[in-house]
Amino acid sequence: MKADPDTLTRFLFEHAAIRGELVHLDATWQAVLEHHDYPPVLRQAMGELMAAAALLAATLKLKGSLVLQIQGKGPITLLVVECTGDLTMRATAKWAGALPEGGLAELIGEGHFAITLDTKDGKQPYQGIVPLEGSSVAEILENYMTRSEQLETHLILTADDRQASGLLLQKLPQQAGQDEDGWTRIGYLADTLKPSELLELPARDILRRLFHQEDLRLFEPQPVSFSCNCSRGNVVNMMRMLGRAEVDSVIAEQGQLEAHCEFCNQRYVFDAVDVEQVFSAEIAAPGSQTRH
Numbered sequence: 136m137k138a139d140p141d142t143l144t145r146f147l148f149e150h151a152a153i154r155g156e157l158v159h160l161d162a163t164w165q166a167v168l169e170h171h172d173y174p175p176v177l178r179q180a181m182g183e184l185m186a187a188a189a190l191l192a193a194t195l196k197l198k199g200s201l202v203l204q205i206q207g208k209g210p211i212t213l214l215v216v217e218c219t220g221d222l223t224m225r226a227t228a229k230w231a232g233a234l235p236e237g238g239l240a241e242l243i244g245e246g247h248f249a250i251t252l253d254t255k256d257g258k259q260p261y262q263g264i265v266p267l268e269g270s271s272v273a274e275i276l277e278n279y280m281t282r283s284e285q286l287e288t289h290l291i292l293t294a295d296d297r298q299a300s301g302l303l304l305q306k307l308p309q310q311a312g313q314d315e316d317g318w319t320r321i322g323y324l325a326d327t328l329k330p331s332e333l334l335e336l337p338a339r340d341i342l343r344r345l346f347h348q349e350d351l352r353l354f355e356p357q358p359v360s361f362s363c364n365c366s367r368g369n370v371v372n373m374m375r376m377l378g379r380a381e382v383d384s385v386i387a388e389q390g391q392l393e394a395h396c397e398f399c400n401q402r403y404v405f406d407a408v409d410v411e412q413v414f415s416a417e418i419a420a421p422g423s424q425t426r427h
């Protein structure tokens with residue numbers, strides 16, 4: 136028995152108004168770890184936030200992307216995970232120096248948690264922000280869901296240096312004839328799952344172990360993968376927003392302009408000749424992104 140690599144599996148309880156998902160990240164999570172050397176406590180939290188982002192993105196069936204962000208005033212200042220509707224993901228974090236001993240809540244300190252839904256169709260992205268409450272990523276998210284009056288959600292998340300996994304249960308609007316005690320009973324059953332089981336077992340085995348007495352419908356697993364959508368074109372757009380004078384002053388001072396992607400470590404370098412091209416192309420084709 137081995138866990139299903141980089142997949143998300145949705146399921147439904149036939150007689151209770153509850154849906155669920157299991158996610159298992161391997162290469163997707165390792166790609167994030169490859170790009171930065173994160174301290175252990177941060178690694179754990181990021182893996183859990185990755186699993187949570189995939190689970191929530193899949194419940195939303197969104198086009199565009201979902202961004203989960205934890206911002207704090209402690210030694211850990213930022214954790215950010217982005218997941219698209221196609222379940223491609225990227226993540227990064229910011230922290231100051233060697234992290235002292237302590238739990239996640241202490242290391243983040245006072246802060247807030249934000250969810251941004253960007254449908255990428257030109258509409259204003261939706262953003263929900265709440266103060267940080269909870270000592271784990273799962274608690275922070277469950278509190279967010281309660282505070283923002285979303286569907287009642289139960290999350291179990293875990294991560295180690297190689298994999299990150301999560302289980303989500305969500306209470307749907309109750310219909311006549313459905314099992315009313317289902318939510319409590321199924322929640323208790325889910326809580327008997329050990330982190331090692333969540334990390335190591337295939338989705339089918341986890342569901343059989345937890346819910347063998349329940350009537351479950353399983354959907355086809357969906358693949359999850361790492362992908363960063365940064366590009367030289369994005370940097371060009373940023374340079375145009377800064378304006379010629381600003382960019383020229385950077386070139387004069389440093390000989391080149393360098394942009395660095397925090398998510399995938401890609402570096403984009405522009406010298407004086409590149410800058411000349413960027414701004415002369417702008418005159419030829421203003422707003423190169425516009426469609427005709």
Ligand SMILES: [Zn+2]
Nearest residue numbers: 363365396399
């Ligand atoms: Zn990138």
